[in-house]
Amino acid sequence: MVRTQSSLAFLKLRLPQQINLLKITLQNKQRDLSFSHQRVKEAISFVLSKLHITTDEVIVHFVSERAISALHKQFFDDPTSTDCITFPIDNTPKTNHQYHCLGEIFVCPKVALAYAAEHHIPPQTELLRYVIHGLLHLAGYDDLTPKERSRMRRKETQFLKALH
Numbered sequence: 001m002v003r004t005q006s007s008l009a010f011l012k013l014r015l016p017q018q019i020n021l022l023k024i025t026l027q028n029k030q031r032d033l034s035f036s037h038q039r040v041k042e043a044i045s046f047v048l049s050k051l052h053i054t055t056d057e058v059i060v061h062f063v064s065e066r067a068i069s070a071l072h073k074q075f076f077d078d079p080t081s082t083d084c085i086t087f088p089i090d091n092t093p094k095t096n097h098q099y100h101c102l103g104e105i106f107v108c109p110k111v112a113l114a115y116a117a118e119h120h121i122p123p124q125t126e127l128l129r130y131v132i133h134g135l136l137h138l139a140g141y142d143d144l145t146p147k148e149r150s151r152m153r154r155k156e157t158q159f160l161k162a163l164h
Contacts, residue, residue, distance in 0.1 A: 022048070023057040030064045033109035035124050043128050047135050047159050048102075054094045055102040058138070060131060068108040083111045084130040086137040105134030125160065132156045 024041045044058060063071075065081045073079040085106045094100040107130045109123070116123035136152055143149040 022055065025057065025059040027059070027061045029067065030062050030109050032064070033113050033123055033127060035062075035109070035127055039124075040128065040131055043131060043159075043163055044135065046163060047132055050159065050162075051135070051139050053102065053139055055090070055100045056094075057099075057101040058135070059101070059104040060134070061104065061106045062109055062127075063106055065108055065110045068106060068111070071106055081108055081111055083108060083115075084134045084137075086134045088138055103138040105131065105138070107131060107134065125164075128163065129156050129160060132159050 022045060024044050026037050026040060028037070040060065044060070048055065048058070068085065069079055069081045071085050072082050075085065086103055087106075088103040089101040090103075107127065109127055112126040112130060113123045115121075116126040119126075133152065133156055136155055137143075141148070141152050141155065143152045
């Protein structure tokens with residue numbers, strides 16, 4: 001095909017002004033629960049788009065119960081295990097053209113397994129809930145009061161339903 005100046009102009013008009021590619025880094029450092037990395041990445045992309053969050057990167061670590069307990073003790077002075085811990089890196093929203101990393105989420109699949117067994121739900125669904133919970137924290141949601149916890153839980157459930 002011979003490209004003329006007019007066909008190139010047409011192609012130029014069809015391209016978006018700015019292409020934002022989201023880098024989702026998943027680090028799986030546990031052996032308690034297998035899960036689809038692709039499914040987790042799709043969930044992350046979906047939730048961030050629904051929250052209207054623009055970022056270049058988000059990082060999720062899936063860690064052992066021992067590792068999450070150590071982080072919990074180090075940063076929150078609580079040696080018990082927990083479902084997820086988040087660490088914001090760059091403020092939201094992305095305000096300039098510099099590289100923007102929303103933050104890191106540490107998730108404990110063993111906690112998801114235990115909760116899922118107790119409540120008769122699929123552990124992968126509970127694991128996705130923890131990832132969504134972490135994203136909500138990075139988006140500015142909190143769960144320190146009963147009202148805030150209820151609001152977060154409703155959002156998590158809304159996203160989980162939309163993903164299934």
